[in-house]
Amino acid sequence: MTILSYIEDIKKDEPIELNQKEITELLNVKRQDVLRLMKVATDRRDNNDITYSKNIFIPLTEVCRNSCGYCIFKKESDDPSVILLKDKEEIIKELEVSQKYGCKEALITFGEQADEDELVLKVLNEKGFENIGDYLYDVCEEILDKTNLLPHSNCGVLPYNMLKKLKEVNVSMGMMLENSSPRLMETIAHKNSPGKNPKLRLETISNAGKLNIPYTTGILIGIGEKKYEISDSLIDIKDLQEKYGHIQEIIIQNFKSKVGTPMEFYNEPSLLDMIRTVSVAKLLFNDVSIQVPPNLNYHTNQIFLLCGADDWGGISPLTKDYVNPNDKWPRINELQKFSMELGFKLKERLAIYDKYINEEHLNQKLLSKTEVLKEKLI
Ligand code: SF4
Numbered sequence: 330m331t332i333l334s335y336i337e338d339i340k341k342d343e344p345i346e347l348n349q350k351e352i353t354e355l356l357n358v359k360r361q362d363v364l365r366l367m368k369v370a371t372d373r374r375d376n377n378d379i380t381y382s383k384n385i386f387i388p389l390t391e392v393c394r395n396s397c398g399y400c401i402f403k404k405e406s407d408d409p410s411v412i413l414l415k416d417k418e419e420i421i422k423e424l425e426v427s428q429k430y431g432c433k434e435a436l437i438t439f440g441e442q443a444d445e446d447e448l449v450l451k452v453l454n455e456k457g458f459e460n461i462g463d464y465l466y467d468v469c470e471e472i473l474d475k476t477n478l479l480p481h482s483n484c485g486v487l488p489y490n491m492l493k494k495l496k497e498v499n500v501s502m503g504m505m506l507e508n509s510s511p512r513l514m515e516t517i518a519h520k521n522s523p524g525k526n527p528k529l530r531l532e533t534i535s536n537a538g539k540l541n542i543p544y545t546t547g548i549l550i551g552i553g554e555k556k557y558e559i560s561d562s563l564i565d566i567k568d569l570q571e572k573y574g575h576i577q578e579i580i581i582q583n584f585k586s587k588v589g590t591p592m593e594f595y596n597e598p599s600l601l602d603m604i605r606t607v608s609v610a611k612l613l614f615n616d617v618s619i620q621v622p623p624n625l626n627y628h629t630n631q632i633f634l635l636c637g638a639d640d641w642g643g644i645s646p647l648t649k650d651y652v653n654p655n656d657k658w659p660r661i662n663e664l665q666k667f668s669m670e671l672g673f674k675l676k677e678r679l680a681i682y683d684k685y686i687n688e689e690h691l692n693q694k695l696l697s698k699t700e701v702l703k704e705k706l707i
């Protein structure tokens with residue numbers, strides 16, 4: 330019996346337990362079995378909803394202690410065009426505009442531990458902050474006090490105490506695991522990125538679990554990893570999910586080569602590899618949304634819905650994807666068309682998934698704001 334036949338015999342609601350070898354076998358299925366893999370994955374859906382969150386993207390700083398081989402987000406602090414530290418007043422003004430477009434999520438993403446940079450630290454000190462985490466807390470608090478948006482921060486590796494502090498002003502947080510293989514720390518992708526050490530990243534995701542923070546994570550496909558390393562990464566995330574139950578969505582992101590980066594001439598992952606990975610992720614995570622970024626897969630988006638993907642992620646009607654500025658987000662009515670053509674229903678969600686909107690995961694202030702916004706969802 331092949332592993333695929335074994336999975337086909339498992340009842341829809343029963344969890345699927347697979348080891349590294351079995352997952353790797355699925356990640357390598359040949360053409361005669363690809364459609365079977367997709368079918369068994371998409372059949373595990375429990376509804377026909379495809380969700381998205383209407384957001385605004387706030388790059389708090391473009392400075393980052395890492396230098397990943399595929400990144401065009403990061404800028405040096407002495408670059409005349411850099412966002413060294415975005416001003417709180419400017420952020421609030423942008424958020425006020427975004428409210429008019431119906432945005433409900435303030436996605437605050439920025440370079441990791443940027444306060445290791447002297448210039449960033451100087452500006453932080455001038456504003457009365459000792460580190461970037463404290464500034465982020467202040468920004469999020471202001472967002473909660475002055476706007477109707479819900480903060481979701483994504484700022485890389487963070488220590489336990491900072492996560493604990495930020496939990497008070499964020500409805501959810503996130504950070505891509507990317508891959509849990511330490512081998513990649515020796516490769517062009519991550520050799521200059523101490524923060525991409527998988528041990529540190531898994532520790533952050535684990536600490537978020539201990540703190541009951543609804544969390545987004547995911548893997549990056551095509552940065553030089555082997556198939557068995559993808560399997561290990563999914564198993565590591567699954568272990569944390571089984572322990573803490575805090576992972577609300579898993580992003581399966583495809584590497585995109587970008588001009589001027591060290592990995593400019595690296596091959597992007599094939600559509601087949603993405604199909605197999607998305608399908609396997611759906612099989613392993615019955616209770617977690619599977620997200621494939623629609624701006625990175627404009628012409629192939631619908632295929633992933635046929636593999637069990639059920640979320641488009643954050644879609645911004647007014648800001649670009651600063652991490653992938655060349656890949657425009659589809660318009661919401663395009664996502665609606667993509668979904669409807671396959672018999673699915675596009676549904677707006679908040680930055681926090683419904684099952685986490687409770688006192689166990691949110692303080693009273695966050696809970697009240699979230700409940701009000703939930704009523705406004707279309
Ligand atoms: S990809 Fe993220 S962590 Fe890596 S250099 Fe760019 S901003 Fe920093």
